[in-house]
Amino acid sequence: MKFIPAQLATLFQDGASHRNIRFLLKFLGMLVGVIVFYSLLFHFIMQWEGREFSWVTGFYWTLTVMSTLGFGDITFTSDLGRLFSIVVLLTGIIFLLVMLPFTFIQFFYAPWLEAHSRSLAPRELPPATSGHVLIIGADPTALNLARKMRQYGHAYALLCPDVQSALALHDQGYAVVVGEHDDAETYRRLRAESAALVVALDSDVRNTSIAFTVREVSQHTPILGKVDQDESQDILTLAGCTHVFPFTSMLGQAIARRSLGGERRSGVIGRFSSLVVAESPVMGSRLEGKTLRQCGLRKAVGVNVVGFWERGRFSLPEPDLPLHSGMVLVIAGDEEQIRSYDAFAGAPAKNDAPVIILGGGRVGRAAAEQLLQQGQDYRVVEKSPRQTGPQERLVAGNAADLEVLERAGIRQAPAVLITTHDNDMNMYLTIYCRRLRPDMQIISRATLDRNIGALHNAGADLVISHASLVANTVVNLLSPGKVLMLSEGINIFRTPVPEGLADKTLLESNIRDETGCSVVAVDSGQGLRINPDPGLPLRRGAELLLVGDSASEQRYLERFGGGEG
Template sequence: MKFMIGQLAYLLKQPLHRENLGRLSRLMLILFAMIVLFTILFHVLMVREGQQHSWMSGLYWTLVTMSTLGFGDITFHSDLGRAFTIVVLLTGIFMLLIVIPFAFIRFFYAPWMEAQLKLRAPRSIPADVSGHIVICANDAISTDLRERLQLAHVRHYVLEADPTVAAHMHGDGIPVITGDPQVAATWHAVGITRARAVVTNLSDAVNTNVVLTVRHLAPKVDIIATAEHEDSVDLLQLSGATHVLPIKHRLGEQLANRVNAGHAEVHTLGQYRHLVIGEFPVHQTPLVGRTLRDLALRRRLGVSIVGVWERGRFEPARPDHVLTATSVPVVIGTPEQIMSLNELLVIYDTNYEPLLVIGGGKVGCAAAAALRARGLTVHIIEEDSALVAKLKESADRVILGSAADRDILREAGLDRAPAVILTTNDDSINIYLTVYCRRLNPELRIVSRITHETNLEAVHRAGADFVLSYSSLGAESVFSILQDRSLMMFGAGIELFEVSVPEQLAGKTLAESEIGARSGVNVIAVQQDGEIHPNPAPDTRLPARGELLVVGTHEQRTRFAREFA
């Protein structure tokens, strides 16, 4: 009953719904007036025929005739009376079978169902909830971030201003709260003073308003804001944001960090405790064709190889693994050990020809700037003439034209380039260009951006060596801040995470635990009493209070949590 009263109150508060209810009421009054008029005319015509009936009989005849039931117990005998009957019958068909049902559905039933749907989504969180994360919009970053938070058992809520959309999200099992993030009442409803952090992932202008609102209500809460434009970083920080993430700029830098040009070196992925995790391509080095056992990096330098990238597949480090021209070993070691590995690799010259960046948007511009900061020559292909003047500051040469044109690619130096970075925001175009570039230059290293994670396998099948998505980078950037650790990006679809040794596995060896066989993840390090043991051997015993550093896909991580919960 309380819920029905709430629905009626919602309907009456909406001007359009009040107007629709008024229209329905007027139609019902017209129908009532018709019934009264037909009842009076019935008596007049019956008197002309010499028949006497009560007023109740007149009302009964009118309703029976208009509803097309037509029992036939009261009838007219004259042509005038029968013509009147036809008029009443047609009026009843039009009003009761067409107009009134349509008006009822349009003006009452549909708004009623809409109100029921909109009131279904929650409008506040329980009063005893604290330490939660509030996400301001349900976008691609939010979807990836929610998966990470759920696996980490962190309470979180997504704000949605549209009650209908919020109701559908609630039905899909998404923890959603209906409310506009620019309104203070919404933040009171989500317990902002008890929250752990706020993630505002809207447009730069809206983010600024949200940051100011939240900072006024909760001076101590952490605010993580995304920035579309790099110029907005300072504005958001001045507004009160704790962390500002220019995701597209960082995406360009991450893509640039994955190319091999100039001399060979380790590309740093991130830092775990006091150890550095990095990767290095073996293309055009004497390491091609050798096994990991032959390299003996742990014995020579103290560096451990924890896995190998093979065209988008992350494979565990096995001693008999043979390195190919497309292999990219992932290593872990101290900064000094990584520097020693760089000194070993620097003697191998790879290719000093200009690098090629396709697409001159925010991501492409950031990638080109990062490459030039390393002293590399960069050529950009851009088909929008309006961007050419701006791009001349970020690249050594800008070629105006379509990358689908072979002559344009040759003019840009594709046949001699060591690598190409695909930065368009259209996955179909990136897949097409990957196939095209791979056909024109089989030795080329192709680094591509994707927008949708569902296209990850397609881009790898097309021939890309490394792929990174906007959503995974954004989600991992936010999640690393929430976990108070440095950002570490392995690539799209691959996550690095730290878990405690499950009780059921304590004391068992890594081989006996069957972690890889049962979940598919790869344990790259074991931590015990503050000491880290990278690339553990199969006979390594898992400590009862230790930590595991694990690499795997989201599905594998979910399977690990399910198998060893």
């Protein structure tokens, strides 16, 4: 109830609401006039019938008849009186039962509800707000980023121009504000001058407008702009963007780097100083069919197997678990150790057949360029070929057509990269290609994180999400040197040695068993010690670098705390 006065104040400040209230008051005045007029007529007709009643009785009779209550305690005996009663009754039906509710709802209650809705979707952040992230956009990628901000404890606000959309997002638990992207006053109300980052995730043209408008308010606030066209990168930088990322191209490159068509067995997914984290498919390697204990990777090449992906599920390594072709190992080490691992596991089987790219859009073209840099031949299957590129590597036709896929070389290809922007189509093509080639590597694009599991279940060996790529980039910018998000929820994070683990060895700390995180490096102030010996004592003042998924990281923080960051 305490919010009602504020909502009424907001309602009365609106010009349209003023007009509505005036109309409602005029209607009520007319209604009161009709009641007074009928009450006067009641007295005249009753006097004509030879009866006398008080003025209060006249109003009482008029209201009971107009409201159709009709108690029957006061009635006319003459035809004139009864005819008058019918007129009063019909007038009451029209004015009280039809027009009054409609007028009240239309000109007061509905505007009041709208004012109440606007109060739930604020247009301004509190004056003391600082260190927050402004996310411009309300598409699934922006919503995924908002969830990541909440997960990592970053204050954020989603800017949405439409009140109804903002209310729907508010009901889902998002911190949302209403405003126009091209109005400098919007960013003043959202405290852009004290924000940690402004993230523009719209089109190139609109992102340019956003950056230029934010710069009217603040010259120092970092702005991250998403760019789709290569030629737009310089324009966004000139408009004021601090960071410009071609996420669609980055997605295509990431997909291509993880294919088995090249000479390297592993693909780097993240670097933290001299620490390198890579993914390596077991398919076709010398590790297939063996256990980690039998492989002896740590002793042979020094790498640490942090965990493995299996159909979209990340698990901790078990020494006696057999490795099969559906697994993708996550390994950590320095650059030399990763190269040694590649030699130890064996390069992918020599296959001169081209990698197949299904979809010739921006992601597909970026994947093609990356494969070309890796020295890998490819074929692009595109239903409506319009991109520029080598025509000899283009196969025109529907990717769901077996004859088209056979012309592209599906029977011999070492891998197929599915890059269309339609998740349903990606799932269809994944199932189709897996049925045609059970032994082939399939890497698929996902627009949303919620589609990752379904694509893995459909048969994809690896799935890379556009939404995760954006969120990982933003989180890494906000926490430089503290957190590095890798792929689909795998993180590297830095934390001081907990007081309870000081002077214990890594083996005695039992960190992996208790939390699911793996210690991949120790920084004692003299450089990183990558993949330290399990018997290494953990000294006070040193820092640990750990790798794990989001749940593992949360368990570590709950068990040991974050220390002094």
